[in-house]
């Protein structure tokens with residue numbers, strides 16, 4: 001038993017056995033990719049955006065380029081990363097002819113050890129021309145019948161890379177016919193502002209899709225089957241307790257399940273395994289939690305405490321407008337999420353807030 005691999009995974013993109021449900025969502029993304037439209041996918045952090053897109057990409061079996069804009073610090077970076085990913089699926093020999101239009105020619109070499117392509121622009125070169133040329137290359141290398149898929153993750157970062165980049169990008173993208181764009185983002189309010197504000201260049205750019213939590217029944221089955229190997233009695237009840245505690249949040253449910261499994265394997269004599277796993281997680285994060293707490297002002301602390309204990313926010317203690325704008329801010333910073341009501345994003349932080357001395 002000790003050598004068995006933990007059947008739960010949290011933190012990175014999940015595939016195959018670690019991925020559950022999202023059947024309708026995958027179907028929706030796939031149909032969008034079979035049309036001439038673009039897709040905008042929004043959810044709070046760690047709900048499974050990247051995973052669901054990877055799943056859809058695998059099932060359409062078309063060429064794609066993926067870039068997380070959080071990694072990008074300049075336009076030169078942006079362009080080089082995109083090109084490098086492009087050359088993973090397009091042989092350089094054939095793409096060469098499309099490089100002739102580049103105003104600033106990139107240096108492309110292949111890493112002799114990994115075989116991967118390295119792409120860079122001369123230091124000091126920057127500007128929208130770089131990215132324009134790359135996107136033009138993508139367009140030319142594809143056709144209407146064989147569209148390229150370009151996935152830009154954490155798209156809200158676009159506003160920090162370079163001023164007015166959103167305007168320029170939009171004007172290039174709207175001329176293109178050989179690319180499906182998938183734009184993903186997690187800072188909810190900012191993403192909504194980019195795609196739903198009439199003044200924004202990306203207003204109504206594509207089909208807007210919001211990803212929710214995982215459906216309880218499927219998630220319950222997923223957890224039960226895997227827990228049953230270690231807890232032949234009581235696995236179903238355990239799955240219920242896990243999902244109650246995390247309210248079906250994809251990441252935190254997997255995290256708690258992984259810890260429950262671990263406790264079950266390493267300390268089978270433990271009486272209340274779920275509680276032991278929760279305590280372990282809270283304890284291992286308590287330093288971070290304390291640091292976060294110290295960084296919050298009094299109103300924010302008050303709001304988090306009220307949410308953590310399930311108490312109403314309209315007490316007359318603070319002005320409604322103050323509470324509302326603080327909530328929006330906390331949501332933007334990822335402390336609070338809203339699905340059908342406001343709640344603390346991290347159930348373990350909630351526990352820490354309730355029990356910390």
Ligand SMILES: Nc1ncnc2c1ncn2[C@@H]1O[C@H](COP(=O)(O)OP(=O)(O)OP(=O)(O)O)[C@@H](O)[C@H]1O
Pocket residue numbers: 009010011012013014018019020021022043044045046047048049050051052186250251252254255
């Ligand atoms: N379909 C799923 N089935 C099971 N677990 C999932 C699923 N989707 C997400 N998860 C859990 O959530 C975690 C985060 O998933 P993923 O990285 O895809 O989310 P994300 O929304 O892209 O996150 P981020 O905001 O960090 O970019 C996964 O590691 C996994 O534990």
Ligand SMILES: [Mg+2]
Pocket residue numbers: 049050051153
């Ligand atoms: Mg992601």
